[in-house]
Amino acid sequence: MANPAEAYGKMMRHGSDPRELEGTLLIKAAAKLQKHRDNWDERSPDLLPSLQYNRKLWSIFAAAVTDAESELPIEVRQNLANLAVFVFKQTLAVQTSSDPAKLDSLININRQIAAGLFQKTPDSVPTP
DSSP, X not given: OOOHHHHHHHHHHXXXXXXHHHHHHHHHHHHHHHHHHHTOOTTOTTHHHHHHHHHHHHHHHHHHHHSTTOOSOHHHHHHHHHHHHHHHXXXXXXXXXXXXXXXXXXXXXXXXXXXXXXXXXXXXSOOO
């Protein structure tokens, strides 16, 4: 599935855990970017679609955390919104640079946020 919005919508219709889905999509985006990092070629025809996939995913997150009906704590919402702005700026930096290291921060942010999403919260652990 090439579009994160389509993947998100499809999985939500099937009742998937939103945190797990978001984590999975972030890992997928990080893997796409890591592939480019490992085999750097700024002329690769797949680089722009990989960057667009990641940007679309972060656009979904940005829209969700800036929605007035978001149930996340305000601090978390602000931090995620700030990360989204950074991701957008860093994406432009990658597109205008020939330095593959510019991908590192995008890859690391996705992996770190995904790791947090995959952690079980006290609310999600069944009580005996």
